[in-house]
Amino acid sequence: xxxxxxxxxxxxxxxxxxxxxxxxxxxxxxxxxxxxxxxxxxxxxxxxxxxxxxxxxxxxxxxxxxxxxxxxxxxxxxxxxxxxxxxxxxxxxxxxxxxxxxxxxxxxxxxxxxxxxxxxxxxxxxx
Amino acid sequence: xxxxxxxxxxxxxxxxxxxxxxxxxxxxxxxxxxxxxxxxxxxxxxxxxxxxxxxxxxxxxxxxxxxxxxxxxxxxxxxxxxxxxxxxxxxxxxxxxxxxxxxxxxxxxxxxx
Numbered sequence: 001x002x003x004x005x006x007x008x009x010x011x012x013x014x015x016x017x018x019x020x021x022x023x024x025x026x027x028x029x030x031x032x033x034x035x036x037x038x039x040x041x042x043x044x045x046x047x048x049x050x051x052x053x054x055x056x057x058x059x060x061x062x063x064x065x066x067x068x069x070x071x072x073x074x075x076x077x078x079x080x081x082x083x084x085x086x087x088x089x090x091x092x093x094x095x096x097x098x099x100x101x102x103x104x105x106x107x108x109x110x111x112x113x114x115x116x117x118x119x120x121x122x123x124x125x126x127x
Numbered sequence: 128x129x130x131x132x133x134x135x136x137x138x139x140x141x142x143x144x145x146x147x148x149x150x151x152x153x154x155x156x157x158x159x160x161x162x163x164x165x166x167x168x169x170x171x172x173x174x175x176x177x178x179x180x181x182x183x184x185x186x187x188x189x190x191x192x193x194x195x196x197x198x199x200x201x202x203x204x205x206x207x208x209x210x211x212x213x214x215x216x217x218x219x220x221x222x223x224x225x226x227x228x229x230x231x232x233x234x235x236x237x238x239x240x
Contacts, residue, residue: 047169047177047220047231062228063128096176103165103224105158112224113167115188117176 002027002034004097004118012091012125018084022097022118023077030055030075035100035111038071038082040093041120048093052100052111053080060111087125094120129153129223133232139240146208148235150221155201158225165225168197168206171234172217180219181206213239 008020022036029036037052051061053071061069065084073080084091096117103112130153140146150166157164164184169177179188181197184204194209208215216239221232 046234047222049229049231060227064228101182104161105165105225106160110224110227111229112165113179113182113222114169114177115179117178120176 002099002116004099004116006095006097006118006121008121008123010122010124012087012123013127014088014125015086018082018087018091018123018125020082020095020097020121020123021079022081023079025078027099028075029073029078029080032102034115035102036073036080037098037100037111037114039096039098039114041096042090042093050082050084054102054109089125092123092125094122096120128228129156129226129230131221131223131230131232133219133221133235135235136233137236137238139238140211141240142213143210146211146215146237148206148219148237150204150206150232152202152204152223156223156225157201164200164204165223166199166204167222167224169220169222170217171220177220208237211239
């Protein structure tokens with residue numbers, strides 16, 4: 001069973017950069033078995049997909065965040081990371097990392113459903 | 128973007144009764160070459176991460192009780208809980224993985240009547 005754990009600062013100042021890491025156990029970020037992704041949930045609200053990365057290094061990002069987001073993976077540490085720049089109060093949320101089952105869409109293997117989730121880490125953007 | 132709209136926003140059902148949650152996508156999420164709808168359901172209990180219940184519109188995830196079932200195709204989908212248990216109190220979300228950005232419904236809050 002894959003387990004994931006998010007880590008990073010719980011408080012970030014406006015205009016600064018949010019950096020989170022997800023540590024994976026029971027699976028390998030170098031494996032083709034999963035995409036690895038980030039999802040967030042503002043307080044009292046619904047879920048928003050942020051982006052996903054495959055073992056090839058290929059990424060998909062939500063266009064609403066694409067200019068500010070970078071997702072990367074470190075297979076030697078079995079971790080993947082989220083960097084979100086120029087944060088505002090609207091970025092305050094619980095951030096989840098997750099495994100994503102790849103699905104076939106024509107010639108591509110794209111991110112599918114979110115199969116395993118970390119417990120989430122709350123991030124507040126405030127001065 | 129594909130918009131996912133759930134109904135109702137909240138629902139109260141008596142223990143042992145059937146609960147039905149609907150989700151509609153703004154365009155078809157049925158991929159013709161695979162004849163599958165790229166659609167899933169999640170359950171989120173207070174203070175917990177979401178839990179995958181159903182993928183491919185109707186495939187129950189391992190360990191999910193068989194009182195949970197999913198149906199539908201194309202643009203209209205339904206999650207049915209055949210006999211509501213106290214532990215089923217949660218917010219339920221639908222999601223499409225047909226095309227990015229991968230979007231969720233707004234959630235349906237299920238409570239005990």
